[in-house]
Amino acid sequence: MTDVKQADPPAIEAQGLKVHFQTAAGLVRAVDGVDLTIPKGAFHGIVGESGCGKTTLARAIIGLQHATEGTVQINGRDRADWQKQDRKGFARAVQFIFQDPLGSMSRRQTVGQTLEEPLLIHSIGNASERKQRLAELLDLVALPATVLDRIPRSLSGGQRQRVSIARALALNPSLLICDEPLSALDVSVRAQIVNLFARLQAQLGLTIVIVAHDLAIVREVCSEVTVMYLGRVAEQGVTKPVFADPAHPYTQALLSAVPSPDPRIEAPRPRILLAGDPPSPRNPPPGCRFSTRCPVVEPQCRVTEPQLRPVAHSGQAACHLAAAESHAVI
Amino acid sequence: MKNWPWLILTPAIIFVLIGLFAPFLMTHDPTVQDYKAILSPASWSHWLGTDYLGRDMYSRIIGGARTSLVAMVFVLLAALVIGVVIGSFAGYVGGRTELVLISIIDIALALPSLIIALALIGVFSGASWSWMSDYWKMIIALTLAWWANYARMSRAVVVAELQQPYIEAARVMGASHMWIFTKHILPHVLGLVVVYASADAGALVLAIATLSFLGLGVAPPTPEWGQMLVDGMSYIEEFPSLVIIPGLALTAVVVSFNLLGEAFALQKVPKAVRGGLLRRKKATRAAEETARAATEAKV
Numbered sequence: 001m002t003d004v005k006q007a008d009p010p011a012i013e014a015q016g017l018k019v020h021f022q023t024a025a026g027l028v029r030a031v032d033g034v035d036l037t038i039p040k041g042a043f044h045g046i047v048g049e050s051g052c053g054k055t056t057l058a059r060a061i062i063g064l065q066h067a068t069e070g071t072v073q074i075n076g077r078d079r080a081d082w083q084k085q086d087r088k089g090f091a092r093a094v095q096f097i098f099q100d101p102l103g104s105m106s107r108r109q110t111v112g113q114t115l116e117e118p119l120l121i122h123s124i125g126n127a128s129e130r131k132q133r134l135a136e137l138l139d140l141v142a143l144p145a146t147v148l149d150r151i152p153r154s155l156s157g158g159q160r161q162r163v164s165i166a167r168a169l170a171l172n173p174s175l176l177i178c179d180e181p182l183s184a185l186d187v188s189v190r191a192q193i194v195n196l197f198a199r200l201q202a203q204l205g206l207t208i209v210i211v212a213h214d215l216a217i218v219r220e221v222c223s224e225v226t227v228m229y230l231g232r233v234a235e236q237g238v239t240k241p242v243f244a245d246p247a248h249p250y251t252q253a254l255l256s257a258v259p260s261p262d263p264r265i266e267a268p269r270p271r272i273l274l275a276g277d278p279p280s281p282r283n284p285p286p287g288c289r290f291s292t293r294c295p296v297v298e299p300q301c302r303v304t305e306p307q308l309r310p311v312a313h314s315g316q317a318a319c320h321l322a323a324a325e326s327h328a329v330i
Numbered sequence: 331m332k333n334w335p336w337l338i339l340t341p342a343i344i345f346v347l348i349g350l351f352a353p354f355l356m357t358h359d360p361t362v363q364d365y366k367a368i369l370s371p372a373s374w375s376h377w378l379g380t381d382y383l384g385r386d387m388y389s390r391i392i393g394g395a396r397t398s399l400v401a402m403v404f405v406l407l408a409a410l411v412i413g414v415v416i417g418s419f420a421g422y423v424g425g426r427t428e429l430v431l432i433s434i435i436d437i438a439l440a441l442p443s444l445i446i447a448l449a450l451i452g453v454f455s456g457a458s459w460s461w462m463s464d465y466w467k468m469i470i471a472l473t474l475a476w477w478a479n480y481a482r483m484s485r486a487v488v489v490a491e492l493q494q495p496y497i498e499a500a501r502v503m504g505a506s507h508m509w510i511f512t513k514h515i516l517p518h519v520l521g522l523v524v525v526y527a528s529a530d531a532g533a534l535v536l537a538i539a540t541l542s543f544l545g546l547g548v549a550p551p552t553p554e555w556g557q558m559l560v561d562g563m564s565y566i567e568e569f570p571s572l573v574i575i576p577g578l579a580l581t582a583v584v585v586s587f588n589l590l591g592e593a594f595a596l597q598k599v600p601k602a603v604r605g606g607l608l609r610r611k612k613a614t615r616a617a618e619e620t621a622r623a624a625t626e627a628k629v
Contacts, residue, residue, distance in 0.1 A: 064498060091504030103495040106514055117513075118503040164499075171503070 009076025011175050011207040012038040012061060017070035019053070019060050026282045030056040032231035033070070035308065038224075040075075040174070043201050044209045045222035045239070047254070049278065053231040054211045055099070058179045061209070062096050074175065088122055095168035097178040101160035105152040111163050112148035118170040137166040140203075141196060158189035165196065169204070178210045182217060190214075194221055215258045219243050227251045230289040231281055233308060237315015247311035247322035250290050288320065296321060338593045341586030342531075348392060349399030358386035360393040360553040369569055378575055381561055387572070391579055393553030398535045398583070401469060401548075405534055406527055408473040413480020414519055420481070421488030422511060432485070438478035444537055446475035451546045468547040472537060479530075480523055487519045529591020532584035539580055555580050 019031040031053040038044045046054045059065035061072050063083050072079040074094060083090045098104035105114045115137055119130045138145055141162040152160055161181060168176060178197075182190045198221045201208050212218055218225055219239060226236040227250065235248040246252045253272040260266045274293045279285050285292050291301040301320055308316040348355060357377065364384035372379045378387035420431035438446065450471035454462065462470075491497065491514065500510050541547035542556030550557060555576040562572030 062502065064502070088504040091502065096499075096502045098495055098499060100495060104499040106496045108514075108517060117500070117505075121500075121503055121505045121509060167499075167503075 008040055009073070010037050011040045011042065011075060012036060012209065013073040013076075014057075014061060015071050015073075017057065017060055017072065018068045019056050019065055020068040023282075029231050029281050029284060031060060031067075032281070032284070034228075034231075034233055036061075036226060036233070036236075038207065038209060040207050041205060042207055043198075043221060043223045044207075045218035045225045046209065046211045046228060047213060047215060047218055047225060048228035048234075049213065049254075051278065051281065052228045053281070054213075054228050055179050057228070058096075058177050058209065058211045062094060062177055064096070091118075091173075092122065092171045093173055094175045094177065095171065095173040097161075097164055097168050097176065097181045099180040100184055101157075101164040101181075102152055104164055105160075105167075107151070107153060109151070110148065111150055111152060111155070114152065114163065115148075115167050115170060118167060122171060124171075133170065137170055140169060140200065141166045156189075157185050158192060161185060161189075161193055162196065165193075165200070169200070173206070175207045176209070178208065180211050180213070182212060182214065190217070197221060215243075215255060227254065230278055230284055232289060233316075233318060234290065235311075235315065235317040235319075236308070237311075237313050241313035242315055245313050247313065247315075247317035248290075248319045249294050249296055249321075251317075253295075288318075290319075338586075338589045341582060342528075342590045345395060345583050345586060346399060348395045350396075352392050352396035355392045356386075356389040358389040360385060360389040361551045369565065372571075379569075379571060381558070381572055382565060387558075387575060390553040390558060391555075391575060394555040394558060394576065394579065395583075397548055397552055397554045398538055401465075401472075401538050402531055402534045404469050405472045405476060405538075406531060408469075409476035410480050410523060410527055412473065413477040413482075414484045414523060416477070417481035417484030417486075418488050418511070418515070418519060421485040422492070422507070422515070428485075431481075435478050435481045435485070438475075439482060443472075443475035443478075444540060447471040447537065447541060448544075448546065450474055451541070464547065464549050465552075468538070468541055472534070472541070476530075476534065480526070483523055483526060484519045487522055488515055491515045491518050525591060525594040528594055529588055531590075532587030535583050535587070536580065 014034055014036040017031055017034045017036070018029070021028040021030060034053075034057055036057075046057065048054050056065055060067045061074075061079070063072075063079055074082065074090075079090075109117070112134060115134050116130055119125060119133060124130065125133060134148065135145060138147070143159060143162050143166070147155060147159060147163070152163065155163065161184070165181075181197075182193055185193060194217050197208060197210065200206060210218075210222065222239050224237065225239045225242055227234045227242075227248065229250050235242060235246065235251045242251065243255060246255055253274050256270070256272040260269065272295065274295075276293055279289070279292055285302070286305075287303045288294070288297075288301040288306050291297050294301065298321065304320070306318045306320045308318045309322075311317045311322045362385065364380065364386075366384065367376065367380050368384040369382055370376055370380045370384075376386050376388065378391065380386055381390070416431060417435070420428045420435075447468075448471075451467055453459075454467040454471065459467065497510060497514060500514060505513075538547060539554070539556030539559070542554045543560050544556075545560070548554040548557060558576040559573055562569070562576070566573050
């Protein structure tokens, strides 16, 4: 994480990133001051409930969303400058996987044409080399060669997501950002795709950032995790210690909402139930953003906004009650 | 294409073929006047009779088909190109440019295209335009009256397509605007616009005839259906065929192109389903049939 100094620049370094939307009802602070450092080779999960800004954050990192404030450095280069100077070079380094695989492919193209497109855009290889590359890509995502002549609509959900992963890998990127790549899939297929991500990361040495709201999956595959709440980072750190000993009350509540498949564990398990909905990002509460729903809220939480600081699991949390040695336990 | 109503294509194809091969189909020179055979009825030498100047009606109908076809193709192509370019540009660029272009398109659409064409021909009749023949004045006036619809449609398609997530995906892959436009958006635009144009062709033939009828289009000696209607009007009591024949020809062309447009609109088949996939589907279906027949035979 941030305290580990590396000679190699981190894959992603976001500083003070803000994305605000001007709407008819007022200013929506979808992402409101996020600092994020993701080292190369990490498998990073961004979690949080719907509307907390995780997708907007992912889109802002790759430049699909204009950032109101703050900078993003990718592989040590300023993202905005890099895209302005060399958008093809940027595309070869960083790729994005969309939530809806079908929507992210042209309905006029076959799978073969879809996969070939990035190679054509970057004028890579001749016809036979491209054909060979397509075969490699299909092999990588475990799809049969017969899908090449089909149209994306005729594929199953899992196959579609495999195609979109294969397309993202066509340019050999070092960084892959995935916006909820699993939420459109049913549970059994989700497991296959998760395993595919894990295998690809090991096989190709990718840095993967995955936006998810399924904590079980993050626990399974991600080496590190960022928990977001209402446009800000609530807690971040290495997955195992964060999940074993969460410092932020929100993370604790989120984790307690994950059911255990074993009824002997599930039945007596204490669960934290949060009251109410998250406040509107149009009008965040003063002080800690979680203070309106926090079960262990203290007077100071409603006044001063907590900053990210080191906590017991060697990650960071934005909570007044979480100290390096001890933290609030609900 | 299975289920494609091939029959509907026939009248339109016949019109195009007649237009293309008109010189070979005509029995007489359609401009030559024969005062010995004025207003003669149908006979072996004049299949559809002659008009008030003794010109062969059959040859004039055929020649009129050619005049209409050539003018229609010119206007349609020019209007399509102008419309697609302006409309796509407006939709793709957006912002203030789009607003300005849309206002121009809306103004052009608010006025009936025939009125615009008439006004433009009026403008072109000035001395400074005398180098241009009446025929080209009509073509240009109609083009300027006709492009707005194509621009409006092109813009609508471009705006709708730009919102699709796959456009974003293409941007992420490093595609340039030119790439996205030509590879992803233009095919959609052309798909719609060409279908519309096929139905529009009939209306355009009618507009060309209308302008000639009003004496503003094709100059008299050239055979033209609208012109023939005017010529025949004075004799409508005694020789109604002089009006009925060109009228029928015009009606047939309008109806045939409308049918064609309708058929296109109903039968839009996604590209990937044509060709290979369809053949394979047919093959598997045939294989299933034979397999079923074989099992039934065994039973």
